[in-house]
């Protein structure tokens with residue numbers, strides 16, 4: 110008889126957003142006349158930028174002719190895209206990253222889940238709490254997290270770094286030394302971030318204790334403050350301790366297009382084994398490349414027109430963030446985030462649990478958000494709203510919340 114990967118059986122409940130979808134579906138069925146505004150899942154709503162559409166149309170035409178047709182993409186991704194990434198995301202910020210250290214992928218979710226595969230099963234992971242659920246769940250699937258305690262909602266072999274109001278949502282070095290440290294900055298779900306100086310401390314710490322940092326920069330485009338790093342490689346010594354994950358989903362609205370990349374510097378080694386070589390092997394064996402049309406679309410995000418259009422798109426969402434933040438503050442809520450990230454993280458009122466506040470908001474204002482507890486035990490008592498709605502819906506949602 111075949112055997113299953115028993116680790117999957119350890120996963121508690123369903124993915125957070127499936128639970129939310131079920132609750133919303135039940136509410137809609139019972140109240141078909143209610144107009145629900147969704148500020149829950151972090152999905153974009155604005156159309157692709159004209160420069161991106163133009164590049165995609167052109168690439169589609171190329172695919173229609175034998176002379177310009179493209180089949181499988183090169184393992185690491187097309188050079189035209191990797192060169193553009195290096196020039197605009199790294200060289201322009203003083204980071205010395207080479208095009209062959211970039212691995213183009215179909216997005217940061219898969220990369221953030223897959224990257225753990227090149228590390229030993231007995232590595233101890235450290236995660237911020239609350240956290241983007243994929244980091245922990247992917248490690249559960251590979252048997253790295255120990256036993257689940259349903260009461261505390263924690264895993265015995267995971268080091269949690271609480272990020273709460275009390276520490277300004279800045280993770281502190283854990284008492285126990287981790288082998289792998291997941292950092293997502295600016296952060297999903299709290300919408301907060303740390304200064305470049307603080308990030309440098311993490312890089313120094315990782316180099317000192319021999320840990321690797323998996324740095325998720327999916328929300329980098331939303332950084333507005335000067336003293337915040339756009340890449341971990343802006344920090345000295347990061348190339349010997351950090352892997353960076355990037356996504357086109359939030360900076361360019363590619364959630365339905367699918368494109369991302371991972372940077373594995375050649376200097377990153379475990380004793381004399383190159384992680385770059387290992388990831389190249391993994392990528393080449395298990396991934397057959399992001400589509401040519403999509404990589405051309407990605408290239409267009411770096412053109413002069415593309416960059417200007419995307420800056421406008423980011424500004425559009427950040428205006429929503431300001432509307433949510435100011436509106437909630439006016440209504441007496443304690444709110445965080447929304448300055449360097451498209452997420453607003455609020456303290457639930459009257460000691461409501463995160464799920465109680467979810468139900469309250471859904472039933473009384475017909476607004477959908479995300480319960481903070483879904484991101485980890487320290488998220489209990491908090492709630493996330495996203496700035497990715499249309500401006501009309503965002504304004505309407507906040508007016509409803511203000512009237513509660």
Ligand code: PLP
Pocket residue numbers: 151215216217218219221241293297325327355356357358364368369
């Ligand atoms: N990383 C973080 C922190 C995210 O919040 C998300 C999406 O919400 C992703 C990665 C996934 O990005 P992608 O759409 O590129 O898979």
